[in-house]
Amino acid sequence: MRIILFTGKGGVGKTTMAAASAIKATRYGYKTLVMSADPAHNLSDCFQKKIEAYPTKIAENLYGMEINVQYELERRWDVLIDYIRLFFKSQGIEDVISDELAIPPGLDELVSLLHLLEFYEKKEFDVIILDCAPTGETLRLLSLPEVARWFMNRFFGIEKKLFKLVKPVAQPVLKTPLPNEDVLDTIQELYIKIAKLKEVLESEETTVRLVLTPEKIAINESQRAFAYINLFGYRIDCLIVNKLFPSNSSGYLSKWIEIQQNYLNEIKTCFPVPIFTVEFKDEEISGEKLFKLAEELYDSNDPTKVFFKDEPFRITKEDEEVIVSIKTPFLSKETLKVMKRGEEIIISADQWKRVIFLPQSLAFKKAVGAKLINGELKIRLR
Numbered sequence: 001m002r003i004i005l006f007t008g009k010g011g012v013g014k015t016t017m018a019a020a021s022a023i024k025a026t027r028y029g030y031k032t033l034v035m036s037a038d039p040a041h042n043l044s045d046c047f048q049k050k051i052e053a054y055p056t057k058i059a060e061n062l063y064g065m066e067i068n069v070q071y072e073l074e075r076r077w078d079v080l081i082d083y084i085r086l087f088f089k090s091q092g093i094e095d096v097i098s099d100e101l102a103i104p105p106g107l108d109e110l111v112s113l114l115h116l117l118e119f120y121e122k123k124e125f126d127v128i129i130l131d132c133a134p135t136g137e138t139l140r141l142l143s144l145p146e147v148a149r150w151f152m153n154r155f156f157g158i159e160k161k162l163f164k165l166v167k168p169v170a171q172p173v174l175k176t177p178l179p180n181e182d183v184l185d186t187i188q189e190l191y192i193k194i195a196k197l198k199e200v201l202e203s204e205e206t207t208v209r210l211v212l213t214p215e216k217i218a219i220n221e222s223q224r225a226f227a228y229i230n231l232f233g234y235r236i237d238c239l240i241v242n243k244l245f246p247s248n249s250s251g252y253l254s255k256w257i258e259i260q261q262n263y264l265n266e267i268k269t270c271f272p273v274p275i276f277t278v279e280f281k282d283e284e285i286s287g288e289k290l291f292k293l294a295e296e297l298y299d300s301n302d303p304t305k306v307f308f309k310d311e312p313f314r315i316t317k318e319d320e321e322v323i324v325s326i327k328t329p330f331l332s333k334e335t336l337k338v339m340k341r342g343e344e345i346i347i348s349a350d351q352w353k354r355v356i357f358l359p360q361s362l363a364f365k366k367a368v369g370a371k372l373i374n375g376e377l378k379i380r381l382r
């Protein structure tokens, strides 16, 4: 199943491009679902049709859905939420507040991704298109499976399966309520799902598409997003530069055309993936106009094609050393920090962190150096 995620700065046209891509996919015969994971949903506005919190038919083979996080949380993860609530209460935190605290930051985003996984497993659709929130939140969303897995492993020692054994002895000593069997099962289920989710998102059938406008701020934001998405191990297969003024515009706009062309050239030289362009139309794009835009999008290509293939992460052998290579374009040596601890390599850049779980055989090797070559970080283990 093909999964395509759309992200970019606010207002650049993510939802419009996601919706038009979905329409185009149906023209190639794919049963397609376009899901909105942006809490500020606007798929309904875009299609000019009420889109529900479940797959809503829009046209032949075309379905839309706006995820309702609160509803999902209560329906599927109530056991966990109840426990978190109980946990806060035991710490002397009032009910009203603990209600609010019961949804830890990031959990709502995780719910969207778990939903995606569910559709993936059911194989009900050929293509799922995810219309994500603006870049910053999408980055948080994409870094989440890894952070959650790391955290749960640390906190609950899931892989060591210690937790269940510890429970009966520890209960009378500790003040905090230990989770009961149901909660433990839920946590384990969640853990397994997150691991699967990571696998799906990192696989070759999933790609991210960045939408941007030909403006300095959008380019800068896209460069950072490009770097971090790569760092997390996901694949970007193309960029869509939206809202380009038609080249026959005259008068007031002629200066803008020149400015935009310069930015477009800059985008073409600095991003190592195919670039598609979309003209600034003379009115907003919704309803029927989306169907027209779909025809132009991606030139005459199948929109589900993987336009660029790359390995964001590789482990190779060189003589006595093992080299772990990670794509980190646009990142400087100064922002990158690398740490190795047992079977984990932790790479951080600004506030973002990637934890790479190495195969067991590499756990005892020492990191002897790291180099940044052509936008790729190479860590040497010996």
Ligand SMILES: Nc1ncnc2c1ncn2[C@@H]1O[C@H](COP(=O)(O)OP(=O)(O)O)[C@@H](O)[C@H]1O
Residues within 6 Å of the ligand: 008, 009, 010, 011, 012, 013, 014, 015, 016, 017, 042, 242, 243, 244, 278, 279, 280, 281, 282, 283, 284, 285, 286
């Ligand atoms: N190529 C375009 N020409 C004209 N209007 C556009 C174009 N792309 C998007 N728009 C309009 O810009 C607004 C923001 O687009 P939207 O897709 O909702 O952005 P985002 O999801 O990134 O916030 C909408 O009103 C949309 O109709």
Ligand SMILES: [Mg+2]
Residues within 6 Å of the ligand: 014, 015, 016, 038, 042, 131
């Ligand atoms: Mg949007």
